[in-house]
Amino acid sequence: MPRFYNTLTKKKEDFVPLVAGETTIYTCGPTVYNYAHIGNLRTYIFEDILVRTLRKHYKVTHVMNITDVGHLTSDCDTGEDKMEVSSKREGGISASELAKRYECKFFEDFNALNCMYPSFTPHATEHIREMIELIKILEKKGFTYKTSDGIYYDTSKFPSYGALAGKSHIEGLKAGSRIDFSGEKRHTSDFALWKFSPKDCKRQMEWPSPWGICFPGWHIECSAMSMKYLGDTLDIHCGGADHIAIHHTNEIAQSEAATGKPYVRMWIHGEFLILSSGKMSKSSGTFLTLDALRQKGYDPLDYRYLCLGAHYRTQLEFSFDSLDFAKNTLRNLKEKIALFKKQRDGVIKDARALENVKADFQACAEDDINTPKALSVLWDFIKSPAAAEDKLAFVKYADSFLGLSLMKEEAARGLPADAAALIAEREKARKNKDFITSDNLRAELEKMRIIVKDTPAGTEWSWK
Numbered sequence: 001m002p003r004f005y006n007t008l009t010k011k012k013e014d015f016v017p018l019v020a021g022e023t024t025i026y027t028c029g030p031t032v033y034n035y036a037h038i039g040n041l042r043t044y045i046f047e048d049i050l051v052r053t054l055r056k057h058y059k060v061t062h063v064m065n066i067t068d069v070g071h072l073t074s075d076c077d078t079g080e081d082k083m084e085v086s087s088k089r090e091g092g093i094s095a096s097e098l099a100k101r102y103e104c105k106f107f108e109d110f111n112a113l114n115c116m117y118p119s120f121t122p123h124a125t126e127h128i129r130e131m132i133e134l135i136k137i138l139e140k141k142g143f144t145y146k147t148s149d150g151i152y153y154d155t156s157k158f159p160s161y162g163a164l165a166g167k168s169h170i171e172g173l174k175a176g177s178r179i180d181f182s183g184e185k186r187h188t189s190d191f192a193l194w195k196f197s198p199k200d201c202k203r204q205m206e207w208p209s210p211w212g213i214c215f216p217g218w219h220i221e222c223s224a225m226s227m228k229y230l231g232d233t234l235d236i237h238c239g240g241a242d243h244i245a246i247h248h249t250n251e252i253a254q255s256e257a258a259t260g261k262p263y264v265r266m267w268i269h270g271e272f273l274i275l276s277s278g279k280m281s282k283s284s285g286t287f288l289t290l291d292a293l294r295q296k297g298y299d300p301l302d303y304r305y306l307c308l309g310a311h312y313r314t315q316l317e318f319s320f321d322s323l324d325f326a327k328n329t330l331r332n333l334k335e336k337i338a339l340f341k342k343q344r345d346g347v348i349k350d351a352r353a354l355e356n357v358k359a360d361f362q363a364c365a366e367d368d369i370n371t372p373k374a375l376s377v378l379w380d381f382i383k384s385p386a387a388a389e390d391k392l393a394f395v396k397y398a399d400s401f402l403g404l405s406l407m408k409e410e411a412a413r414g415l416p417a418d419a420a421a422l423i424a425e426r427e428k429a430r431k432n433k434d435f436i437t438s439d440n441l442r443a444e445l446e447k448m449r450i451i452v453k454d455t456p457a458g459t460e461w462s463w464k
């Protein structure tokens, strides 16, 4: 039986779904106003391993939302809408075009990282009616009040408010209290369900509602969409650890106040990817995209391997040295697999040992998604004296959890244009017997991980 760490109870628990044989999972999706950074993508990778692990036992219904309105520049419901700010930044393209552009980009990354496509990917802008209905229920039950800029949730009416976050919630609130608000909020932790459109300017995205022309708050979106597709009580809800103190705390308050039922049975959160200088964030300008890694010659799956080498509940410090290490280890693994393919004979030699190692591997995945331990089980079997056929059968099984395309043949990578120019320059230098320049150019190419060899027929190159 799988066991996962539940942020709500702060301990590892046996996972038993509400309905036998099937399970429901909601993962907070991207706000599509900019590129996802690799820190965001780390969360989707851990969630993907979780989904793959659950699928070994249950029929999984997985929902990941697309936030295309209402996420303000501060998670505490202040500032401007991220979508509208970016639409101005990008030369005035419409907010809906902007959303399409970055959603497309997001799924390119999501696919390149071998994350499995969710069962549903609802958009906030297509669920305005459901959000209005939910707020009407909260209003009827006396959980809301009106200020000059919106309809707010009164957190003092929900006795267990903040239980998910515990201590860190207090810190989150202190941070929130430093941000100016109109002064009409009754408590620092109260949050907007709907925001009125400003009177002095016209928003691109706004809708009529019983409270006037409005747009939704970010938190209500996830409550409305998760419950629409998965029911009032979800088995699992995931997200990055930065969502615990405010976003997920508010989702619980809204959903449970409206339905009177427990909202989520198990909360699972992934830790941050950090840089030596601190957390990777878009607002500080310190963020790396998957494209930036590609441009430096890395495969997205090198990054996936790097993430799997750390437990999802520990912070992972990113460096290019560690990414190089992941890349080389993955390449080494694939070379061994290619060799086993040449040695295979189609007959499993020790079926019992194979079943045992598969069980060991699955036990690691089911022990709170312990991917570092699972990888060590994989490597131990790869290096063992087992037969090539048995090793390949195990690799195939392990990869159904890891999602590293381990059985795929390595596609030949072409020579990048800038490297081709350096090789041509180097050939010219060699003809002129300028060996210093030629050696310098060889060193330049090596930095790009390209090895050159001089043959009578000309220069040959290969990847390092």
Ligand SMILES: [Zn+2]
Binding pocket: 027, 028, 029, 222, 247
């Ligand atoms: Zn969410």
